[in-house]
Amino acid sequence: MVPEPFEIVVKRRDTTDTWTFELEPRSGEPLQFAAGQFTMLSAGGAGEVPISISGDPDRPERLVHTVRAVGLATRAICDADPGRVLGVRGPFGTAWPVDEVRGMDVVIGAGGIGLAPLRPALMSLLARREGYGRLVLMYGGRSPDQLLYPDELADWADRGFEVLVTVDSAGPEWLGHVGVVTRLVRRAELDWTATAAMLCGPEVMMRFMVAALVDQGAQGENIYASMERNMQCGIGHCGHCQLGPTLVCRDGPVYCWSELAPWLAIREL
Amino acid sequence: MDGVHVIERNDFDALLDALTRRGYAIVGPTVRDQAIVYDEIASSADLPAGWTDEQEAGHYRLRRREDEALFGYAVGPHSWKQYQLPAEVKLWRARVDQDGGLSNVTEPPRESPRYAFLGARSCELHAVGILDRVLLGGSHPDPADAGRTKDLFIVAVQCGEAGGTCFCVSMKTGPVAERGFDLALTEVLEEHRHYFVVEVGSERGADVLADVPHGEAVEEDRTAAGAVHARTASQMGRELDVTEIKELLYRNYDHPRWEEVAERCLTCGNCTMVCPTCFCTTVEDVTDLAGEHVERHQRWDSCFTVDYSGIHDGAVRGSAKSRYRQWMTHKLATWHDQFGTSGCVGCGRCITWCPVGIDLTEEAAAIRESEEGPK
Incomplete structure (x- = not known):
C-alpha cells in the first residue's frame, strides 16, 4: 500500500488546467503496463487519485500521466515541477483490446x-x-x-x-x-x-x-x-468503485459495452 | 480429534487459562454500556453471565435471565470484523522530503496479537470467511490484512436461542456451526447442572482441550445439545426467501419500493457499521502543520454517505433511494457476482441497529410479493 517514488522529468502544459508529466522511477525499474490501465497517483500528503496512464506501452521507461487540476490531490500534482517526486501505486485495471481487434x-x-x-x-x-x-x-x-x-x-x-x-x-x-x-x-x-x-x-x-x-x-x-468511478484503493478492497456487479478497479476501467449496457441504463446505479 | 466431550461450568476457566498459556489474547463477549460487546477477556467473570438480549427492528435491550448462562444472548452490535479489519488502521507514516518524495517510510508492525475468538456464532464464522474472501481472495491480498487472522483460534458457541431479528436458517449460515472452529461449545443448563458439550474441530482444538478437565459426552449430553440446536433453529425471528434473489433484485432496480424505503431511511450508515461483512474503507492523508510528515490512514466508510460515490463532477448516488438500493442489492445480489458468495449471513444486526427499524427481510419480501403475490 506504500507508493513508489517517481521523479518528474518533463512537465508540459496542455491546456489552462491540464498538464502532462513524464516520470522516471527512482527504483530504475520501468512500470510495465497495458494500454488502458491506471495508477494511483499522489503528491506529498494531499491524497491519492486514480489517473490513467497516457504513455506508450512499448516505452515504459517513462511513466506518462495527463492530469487535470480539479480537486485537492490533482491540484497538488499539477503544482509539482520537474525534480519533484510523486507517489505511484499500480498499474491497475483492464486494458483496451488492442490485440483482440486486429484485422478490424x-x-x-x-x-x-x-x-x-x-x-x-x-x-x-x-x-x-x-x-x-x-x-x-x-x-x-x-x-x-x-x-x-x-x-x-x-x-x-x-x-x-x-x-x-x-x-x-x-x-x-x-x-x-x-x-x-x-x-x-x-x-x-x-x-x-x-x-x-x-x-x-x-x-x-x-x-x-x-x-x-x-x-x-x-x-x-x-x-x-x-468508466470512471471513485477508485480509492485500486485493488478491489475499498468498495467505492462498484458499478453494479463489478468493481471498476478490478473488472474495468475498460469494459465491453454489451456487458455494461444494461447496468448503465439504471439511474444512480 | 473425534468424539464429543463435556466441560463442566466449574472447569470453564481452565479453558481460558489453556488459551492464555498458549499466548492467545482472548476476545469474547462482555457487558458494556448496556450492550454485549466484544473485548479482551481475562476470566469467565468478564462474560455476560445471566444476561440476554431482546432484539427487534430498531430495538435492543439487555435483560436478566433466570439462569447464569454465559452465552445466553444472540449477537451484539460488535462483530469480529473489528479484529479482521479494524475501524481505523495506519497504513504508513513517512517524512515528506524537499523534493516531495517520501522517506523514512514506516509501516506499522504486521504482527497483531494471536487472537482467540471466544463465543463466535455460526453466522459470524461465515462472516469471517466472507470477509477473508474479499480481503485476501483477490489478486492483491494485503499482508497486513492476512496477518491479523493468520493464527486465529476459534471457540465457537452454538446458539442457545435465536434473537428476534435472526434469519441464519434462511441464509443457510446457522444456527449450528459445522466447521471453521477449533472448538465448538453448546451450553446446557439443567436444574442442578451447567455444562458445555464440546466438539473438536482441529488438532489445535484437541491440544487445548487436553489441558482442560473434561469428560466424554454420554448419550444424554448429546441429546441435550441436539435439543438446544433444534430449539434455536425453530426460533428464528425473521425469514428471507433467497430463491433466485439475485435475479429478483436485478430485475427490480426501478421498483417503487426503493422510493418508499428511502422515505424512512436516514442514510446514517448504522447498518454498515454493525454488519459483520461490510468492508468498505476510505483512506485519508494526514500531515503535520508544516507538511513535513504524512500518515495515510484507512478507516471504515459507508455507502450511505454522499462522498462515497463522489467523482470529479459530483456523486453517482445522490439520492437516499439509490444509496439504500446500493447497500441492499450489494448484500444480497451483486456480492455474488463480485466475490462468489452472498454478502449477508442473516445475523440481523442491520435490522436491530437501524434507528428507524428498516428490515431488509421485509424490503426483499415486499419486492418479491409485488411480483409473485403475498406468500
Missing part, C-alpha cells in the same frame, strides 16, 4: 481529457499499423485551446490515422468542425459491422457515441468504454 477498422472516440487514457491504445495501433484496417480518431473538445496533444494529432494523421476533431464552440480562426463528437460518426463511412470502437469521455458523451455507432450498424460487443 478501429474508431477511437474521445471526449475532452478522455483522449489521455486512449493515447496508449492509439500508439499501440500505430506501432502495428499494418495489422488493422482503417483507423479513425473522433475527438471532441470544448474549444480549440482545450484540445490535448495538438502537435501529435497532426503526427498521428501523417502516420495513418484519420483524425476528425470537433469543438463545442470556437472563434472565427477555427476552420474545423463545430458540434458534438457524435456527429462525426456519420461522417466516417466505415464498414460498421467490422468496426471496433474504443471510447473514453464523460459518461453522457459515451452513451450518445454508442447510440450513434449502433445506429450506423456497429455491434455492441465490438464497442469498449473506459
